[in-house]
Amino acid sequence: MKDIKIKVNDLSLYYGEKKALNEITMDIPANKVTALIGPSGCGKSTFLRCINRMNDLISNVSITGQMLVEGVDIYDKNVDVVNIRKKIGMVFQKSNPFPKSIYENIAYGPRINGINNKAELDEIVEKSLRQAAIWDELKDRLEDSALGLSGGQQQRLCIGRTLAVSPDIILMDEPASALDPISTSKIEELIHELKEQYTIIIVTHNMQQAARTSDHTAFFYMGNLIEMGKTNSIFTKPMQKQTEDYITGRFG
Amino acid sequence: MATHFEMELDNLKSIIKKIGKLAEGQVSEAVKILLQEPEAAEGKIIKKTENKIDKLDVKIDEICQSIFALKQPVASDLRFIMSAMQISNEIERIGDLSISIVKKAKNIKEKHDLIVKFNIADISRQVELITAKTNICFAEQDGKATGEIFVLNKDIRNSCEDAIHDIINEMKVNSKAVVSGTNLVIVLKHLERISEHCTNIAEYVYFTVNAKIIKHDKFDDLRSED
Numbered sequence A: 001m002k003d004i005k006i007k008v009n010d011l012s013l014y015y016g017e018k019k020a021l022n023e024i025t026m027d028i029p030a031n032k033v034t035a036l037i038g039p040s041g042c043g044k045s046t047f048l049r050c051i052n053r054m055n056d057l058i059s060n061v062s063i064t065g066q067m068l069v070e071g072v073d074i075y076d077k078n079v080d081v082v083n084i085r086k087k088i089g090m091v092f093q094k095s096n097p098f099p100k101s102i103y104e105n106i107a108y109g110p111r112i113n114g115i116n117n118k119a120e121l122d123e124i125v126e127k128s129l130r131q132a133a134i135w136d137e138l139k140d141r142l143e144d145s146a147l148g149l150s151g152g153q154q155q156r157l158c159i160g161r162t163l164a165v166s167p168d169i170i171l172m173d174e175p176a177s178a179l180d181p182i183s184t185s186k187i188e189e190l191i192h193e194l195k196e197q198y199t200i201i202i203v204t205h206n207m208q209q210a211a212r213t214s215d216h217t218a219f220f221y222m223g224n225l226i227e228m229g230k231t232n233s234i235f236t237k238p239m240q241k242q243t244e245d246y247i248t249g250r251f252g
Numbered sequence B: 001m002a003t004h005f006e007m008e009l010d011n012l013k014s015i016i017k018k019i020g021k022l023a024e025g026q027v028s029e030a031v032k033i034l035l036q037e038p039e040a041a042e043g044k045i046i047k048k049t050e051n052k053i054d055k056l057d058v059k060i061d062e063i064c065q066s067i068f069a070l071k072q073p074v075a076s077d078l079r080f081i082m083s084a085m086q087i088s089n090e091i092e093r094i095g096d097l098s099i100s101i102v103k104k105a106k107n108i109k110e111k112h113d114l115i116v117k118f119n120i121a122d123i124s125r126q127v128e129l130i131t132a133k134t135n136i137c138f139a140e141q142d143g144k145a146t147g148e149i150f151v152l153n154k155d156i157r158n159s160c161e162d163a164i165h166d167i168i169n170e171m172k173v174n175s176k177a178v179v180s181g182t183n184l185v186i187v188l189k190h191l192e193r194i195s196e197h198c199t200n201i202a203e204y205v206y207f208t209v210n211a212k213i214i215k216h217d218k219f220d221d222l223r224s225e226d
Helices: A044-051 A081-087 A102-112 A118-131 A151-163 A181-194 A207-213 A231-236 A241-247 B004-034 B044-071 B075-105 B111-117 B120-139 B145-173 B175-210 B219-225
Strands: A004-015 A018-029 A033-037 A061-069 A088-091 A169-173 A199-203 A216-221 A224-230
Touching (some): A018 A044, A018 A216, A018 A224, A033 A207, A044 A061, A102 A118, A102 A151, A151 A181, A224 A231, A224 A241, A231 A241, B004 B044, B075 B175, B111 B145
Parallel strands (some): A033 A199
Antiparallel strands (some): A004 A061
């Protein structure tokens, strides 16, 4: 695969004594969508959180192996975790806008990064909301509270908020699982458009969503990476029986 | 315990086996009539069976459509459903060709002499054999049987070509043989087509089992991979 954005070498993660990820090795290509699938507890969300060191926030976690983002091991002790998270945005299952105006939700990150010029912030807000495919819906109500938006709008606002700090990589943990089909379809369309500029990694339980939105799919089971390949191959002729059993619903 | 979806797939498979058996019966019936065997009925059974085949063909399409819409099959399930639709279509064509053979056979005078002279009985038996083998190949989802069916199809094609060549030569020297000869050529072309449809079915079984499309591959290419 050319243009590898993230290279994972023998990455293992322990919650105390329990090994939750077992020597994961994989290459995540740049400007593509990579879907992580697998049953609950298989380690896919844990793996996703490794990519921006979110697991640092959980006590008792230890990690071995390497997670190279653009060639830099993000677990190296000289690496500044705040800088990593600036480059790697994250969108969660449940939309979590700040209890502020729509405008302030987007402007919050850039402000923290030292941008205070109103014109510059206006520009970032518009660009981010446009990229999140929600500008037309919100442009006349930027001062309204973000909490008054629908679930689907809140989630796209959160994606916009992520884009406002210009990350390279976007991690999405079940971004559409709480949304209706129309909002889901908007998020999926958005993912498709965003991959031109960003590397996207999405965790989903929805097999069809993985099939529709991703270029590559990785199947996890019990902390192991069972198979990774082009989505088209995984969903038409998977190499491993466990993958076949999972995607055809014959698991366990 | 089989899931509801697995039961649906089993049901689809058993309907295809059923329509396959009906088509196999149609071919045998057509061959009997063609070869003027004493027990051959005069086409009433074949017409009735044709209606059954048509109904099952539609039913298979409906089941596949509903599985695509409601279950979004993937991997081996997807390949099976895709093949099921195609196989049903091939089987339906085999049924139609059997009827056409019966119609054309009625126009062949002094049939018995011609059949002996041009080796029609042997070709017919081979076509019956390939139809039966194809049904087994599907029922057992035996991708390996494809090679055997390819070889048999090639033999049938060669035998038909030889017989057609001989019939044309006969028509050139004997004008009385033209009407019967022409009808016999059409019958041979139908037999050849039935054999081709069987080969297509075997190809779909191969695709279902091995996830490889071999539609336009030659048998030798296939064998060199094994």
